[in-house]
Amino acid sequence: MKHIDEQIEQLKKMTQTAKNVDLARALEVSPKTIQSWKTREKIPEDIFIKAKRVAETGAITPKGYIALQLFDIEVSAGHGALVEKEEESSAMVFSERYIRHELGFNPNDIFLMPIRGDSMSPTLKNQSIVMVNRVDGFSTDGVYVFRYDGQLMVKRLQFLPGGIKVVSDNTAYEAWELSKEDLKGTDFEIIGEVVWSGQRM
Template structure:
């Protein structure tokens, strides 16, 4: 139960609550649901995503409209890749427009949220981390991107090398880097989806 208590404390801290009934209201679940989690000794990732959203948002201003960002329940693999059969939007998550503008510097119409699957980008991105992906990026520069490679959806660090070569790297040293030619980007087999501009994950 020690692991559960640590996770519960993390939720309290992220939502700035101290009681179960306060936490349940903050993350929009019933107190009985939280007791069920205690019995299972596991808190679902959805609760941490909701708590992270609460933590990252600026204080609520009733005159300030929230912006809904699409969240896709498909995973960009941070491992060997995953065949993506569908990318249907399942629900929306709201953010404060001021936070998106000043803290992240993105156009809300050009970003979406999805999850990371695998450990190849550890410790930068853990398995299950939520990432915000900006589809509107001017020019290619070193950074972390979501890309489709031979029907696999990947999240990798790209490094530009001389001669139009791009090194595709993992932050986990257990995975070997590989190279692609810049001329092959956004073709049939390789397509850049967007640049990762923010991540939310459990510590």
């Protein structure tokens, strides 16, 4: 048995689970995350800490709720933050019915990220948590998380005949444009559309 398989079995014993899907639920991650551990042959250290807490408290996501992935990288709502890693750090629990029926999205396509900066204020305040629906591209104007030239940003994107207009809701920041040529010649990728946000008052 590989070392990674032994570690997963150890996690199952700690959380008193038998299947990967049950382990994922206990640790508040997606089953795909467990598969990624096996592929990379590495499990983040905080997962063992979480498993120990589950073993001590019996804290498992209640039925009807789902733990959404929360990535520890901050998405910039200012001038952009360099992408260094996108490791999951923890999770937040939401009603599955709320996500599926109220918001209208598949929970498997949703993840959470913190943002920093004030360029999207008042829509998104500094240190807000945004819920992002993964998409391959975009067909309507809206607020999106995207990667541009090695930076991860959240901005309002608008279609133009010749490209995309990038708009900040804070009027202190000027809008800028990306032509179709710019989009083809640079590192540009739509990560997902912002569909919900949570923030302190």
